[in-house]
Amino acid sequence: xxxxxxxxxxxxxxxxxxxxxxxxxxxxxxxxxxxxxxxxxxxxxxxxxxxxxxxxxxxxxxxxxxxxxxxxxxxxxxxxxxxxxxxxxxxxxxxxxxxxxxxxxxxxxxxxxxxxxxxxxxxxxxxxxxxxxxxxxxxxxxxxxxxxxxxxxxxxxxxxxxxxxxxxxxxxxxxxxxxxxxxxxxxxxxxxxxxxxxxxxxxxxxxxxxxxxxxxxxxxxxxxxxxxxxxxxxxxxxxxxxxxxxxxx
Numbered sequence: 531x532x533x534x535x536x537x538x539x540x541x542x543x544x545x546x547x548x549x550x551x552x553x554x555x556x557x558x559x560x561x562x563x564x565x566x567x568x569x570x571x572x573x574x575x576x577x578x579x580x581x582x583x584x585x586x587x588x589x590x591x592x593x594x595x596x597x598x599x600x601x602x603x604x605x606x607x608x609x610x611x612x613x614x615x616x617x618x619x620x621x622x623x624x625x626x627x628x629x630x631x632x633x634x635x636x637x638x639x640x641x642x643x644x645x646x647x648x649x650x651x652x653x654x655x656x657x658x659x660x661x662x663x664x665x666x667x668x669x670x671x672x673x674x675x676x677x678x679x680x681x682x683x684x685x686x687x688x689x690x691x692x693x694x695x696x697x698x699x700x701x702x703x704x705x706x707x708x709x710x711x712x713x714x715x716x717x718x719x720x721x722x723x724x725x726x727x728x729x730x731x732x733x734x735x736x737x738x739x740x741x742x743x744x745x746x747x748x749x750x751x752x753x754x755x756x757x758x759x760x761x762x763x764x765x766x767x768x769x770x771x772x773x774x775x776x777x778x779x
Contacts (some may be wrong), residue, residue: 540675543588545595548661549668550602553704554587556580564590568601569706573671614666620648622674623681624728631666633657641673671779678702678722685729686718686736692759695743709770710735712742726777727770734766 539554552574564587565577576587591598613619616631627648633655640651652665679702686700698716704723711719718739724732737760745752756763 539584541584541588543591545592546599548664550574550591550598551668551671552576552587552591554578554582554584556582566594566598568598569704573704574598574602575704614663614670620670621726622648623725623732629666631662633662639669641669667779674725674779675702675722678720678725681725682720682722682732682736685733686720686740689733689737689740689759693737693740693744693755695740697740697743709774710739712739712746714746716743723777723779726779727773730766731770731773734760734763734770737763738767 539556541552541554542549543552544550554576556578558580560577560579562579564579564582567575567577569575574591576591578587614629614631616629618629620627620629622643625646627643627646630647630649632649632651633653634651635653635655637651637653639653640649642649648670650666650669652662652669654665657665682702683700686697690697696716697712697718699718701717701719702722703719704721705719709721709724713719718736720735720739724735737756741752741756745755760766
């Protein structure tokens with residue numbers, strides 16, 4: 531399916547003492563109105579006209595702070611529980627890492643990966659336990675999204691070479707119900723949440739969308755083309771369906 535929205539632009543806004551990550555998807559077809567969509571993981575997506583600036587969006591979000599707080603609270607209740615405490619487990623590319631959380635103004639805010647450990651440092655030592663967990667979650671979210679742009683591009687290029695196809699460009703997106711897409715002009719869109727899945731699953735989605743460069747539908751020729759490069763694609767697809775609800779931060 532074709533996603534006609536422009537690539538997402540992200541920002542942070544302080545609402546009620548909490549930093550909230552939001553993404554803006556602009557469309558030339560949207561003339562005046564701005565719409566808001568709360569994702570299952572508590573992230574906020576803004577649908578805006580092409581002419582609206584990031585600063586203008588931020589001001590509007592500040593005016594809607596009460597609504598956003600209620601919606602985020604509802605999503606947290608409905609979403610699977612995640613632990614963002616020291617020693618908790620976190621899955622990155624299918625590998626389990628232990629979270630190591632430190633606080634103090636001796637170092638800037640950071641998130642870095644070491645063998646089997648994900649280190650997160652939060653400068654503010656006065657945060658409540660709930661706010662600290664949210665800060666840790668946000669740091670991990672920003673870190674994963676940043677790494678996604680590099681990692682997804684590498685895997686896409688690898689499979690493009692194996693399949694012998696050329697795509698126009700990669701857009702890293704965050705739709706709630708889609709792992710990837712290939713547009714009519716061969717723009718590949720991949721969901722950054724694939725970074726939480728094992729590498730064979732990421733590769734399956736990348737290869738699947740690249741096959742659409744040659745075959746724009748799911749005809750037998752499409753599946754045969756995919757099977758030639760990835761004979762076990764059915765197993766990978768089935769496994770993705772079994773874990774997709776868990777791939778969230």
